[in-house]
Amino acid sequence: MSNALKEYLVFSQNRVELALEARLPSDDLLPHKLHRAMRYSVLNGGKRMRPMLTYCTGMALGIAPEVLDGPACAVEFIHVYSLIHDDLPAMDDDDLRRGKATCHVAFDEATAILAGDALQALAFEVLAHDPTITAAAEARLRMINFLAKASGSQGMVGGQAIDLQSVGTKLNLPELENMHIHKTGALIRASVNMAALAKADLDIGLATKLDHYAKCIGLSFQVKDDILDEESDTATLGKTQGKDKDNDKPTYPALLGLSGAKQKAQELHEKALDSLSGFGKEADLLRDLSLYIIQRNH
Secondary structure: OOHHHHHHHHHHHHHHHHHHHHHOOOOOOOOHHHHHHHHHHHOOOOOOHHHHHHHHHHHHHOOOHHHOHHHHHHHHHHHHHHHHHHOOOOOOOOOEEOOEEOHHHHOOHHHHHHHHHHHHHHHHHHHHHOOOOOOOHHHHHHHHHHHHHHHOOOOHHHHHHHHHHOOOOOOOHHHHHHHHHHHOHHHHHHHHHHHHHHOOOOOHHHHHHHHHHHHHHHHHHHHHHHHHHHHOOHHHHOOOOOHHHHOOOOOHHHHHHHHHHHHHHHHHHHHHHHHOOOOOHHHHHHHHHHHHHHHOOO
């Protein structure tokens, strides 16, 4: 990781932690247990990759980070809701997330379901009403629409459905990519587009390039996750290592082999860089972030 990216990662993590805290309901409010579960799940660490993407895209477009706190939080609320539900016994049945007990283990299954539901609703409340978002009403509506599609049956939830249906089956490469374009890639794409939509009169060509960049890193992020599931360990990952393999889920290493999966990640990184050809040094953090995604160890 470059020094510039390392510094910006710390900056964006600190910034979004404060922003998330400010937008979450206090656990002093009824219903106390639900609000504790929401705060437990959101404020328990994590790389904050999606908010960082929003802030880095903002930097590439000359948008101040304080204008993007709302969109960054909205995307992270959706992401955490998806993790809570993915970990449930009916889904991936996992006991560990970010090195801590998953929400349904720390609380109970019903509370975890409700916490995820509430975080999903909170994401759209933030986009609709957050006073720090200075974009025009039409741009807010586009943000809401984009995040809704990225989260729903044609996005993340649809990808999870395909994932569950694919256990024990062999997918070809286009089928595997289609699953992850939806399951993982849709929300990463939304993270970039939330910032692009906040930029008034953004050139359509640049917007298209940013969207293609997001699609590439969305896939490379999942490829690297699959590689880490094979090569890393539970302590480093903060979640159960080897779970996908044990559950006989289709993965890139299973389809391409480890070396083939690593080559695929590198190719996606190069395509992501090509997508930023219309940008100057202001997009260097996005370039560094693409490299970090395929080189990270957790």
